[in-house]
Amino acid sequence: MNVPLLRVRDIDTYLGDSHVIQGVSLDVPAGKVVALLGRNGAGKTTVLRSIMRMAPPRGGTVTFNGRDIGALATHEIARARIAFVQETRAIFPSLTVDENLAVAARSFEGGAWSLARVYEDFPHLAARKANGGMQLSGGEQQMLAIARALVSNPRLMLLDEPSEGLAPLIVRQIANVILKLKAEGMTMLLVEQNLAMALEVADEVVVLGKGRVRWSGAARDFRSQEEVSRTWLGV
Numbered sequence: 001m002n003v004p005l006l007r008v009r010d011i012d013t014y015l016g017d018s019h020v021i022q023g024v025s026l027d028v029p030a031g032k033v034v035a036l037l038g039r040n041g042a043g044k045t046t047v048l049r050s051i052m053r054m055a056p057p058r059g060g061t062v063t064f065n066g067r068d069i070g071a072l073a074t075h076e077i078a079r080a081r082i083a084f085v086q087e088t089r090a091i092f093p094s095l096t097v098d099e100n101l102a103v104a105a106r107s108f109e110g111g112a113w114s115l116a117r118v119y120e121d122f123p124h125l126a127a128r129k130a131n132g133g134m135q136l137s138g139g140e141q142q143m144l145a146i147a148r149a150l151v152s153n154p155r156l157m158l159l160d161e162p163s164e165g166l167a168p169l170i171v172r173q174i175a176n177v178i179l180k181l182k183a184e185g186m187t188m189l190l191v192e193q194n195l196a197m198a199l200e201v202a203d204e205v206v207v208l209g210k211g212r213v214r215w216s217g218a219a220r221d222f223r224s225q226e227e228v229s230r231t232w233l234g235v
Helices: 044-051 074-079 097-104 115-121 123-127 138-150 168-183 195-201 226-233
Strands: 006-015 018-028 033-037 059-064 082-085 156-160 187-191 204-209 212-218
Touching: 006 044, 018 033, 018 044, 018 059, 018 187, 018 212, 033 044, 033 195, 044 156, 044 187, 074 082, 082 138, 097 115, 097 138, 115 123, 115 138, 123 138, 138 156, 138 168, 168 187, 168 195, 204 226, 212 226
Parallel strands: 033 187, 033 204, 082 156, 156 187
Antiparallel strands: 006 018, 006 059, 204 212
């Protein structure tokens, strides 16, 4: 039996006095895309932040590549090769595209992503490499956030609402990027409100509702879960 690259077990996370994440468990197998779905306020982003210890759980375990990472600081988890593409994108607005990428670039044995490859795979960023982060459109900023994660050569990417607020054409481009990364074996845990996009790219689905896992299984099986969709996604 293969051990998942990421294993989350029974985590409990509080924001202030609010018990936001209540005994959540999930697995992310190597080379797969797992979509974490739920209504606004279900706790999806907090799960990602809990994994990165930006919102440290009070209980439970998080294991990455067979190693318990629960005692690590956020920067140590990033160095362990987990990249977090936040909903806010968190690019440096005063730095150019080239500088944003250079700051994040790290090389590892077997790591395939360099600045040269990013510019080859993201030609629009190459055309804007001298532009500042604040001069980019929302779609360009999202592409830069993903590209910046890639040049850190992660083994796991956490993506929080990568299509949020973007035009349909840009959403299509983001989906294509995720599908290409998936085809190359990148492991991803994806939070996404765009259900059609999530089901297109995901191998497995975890549905969160009021801080608890309400359903999990193969993405192909989720399509028949009408009651789950209605109750916990409102669709």
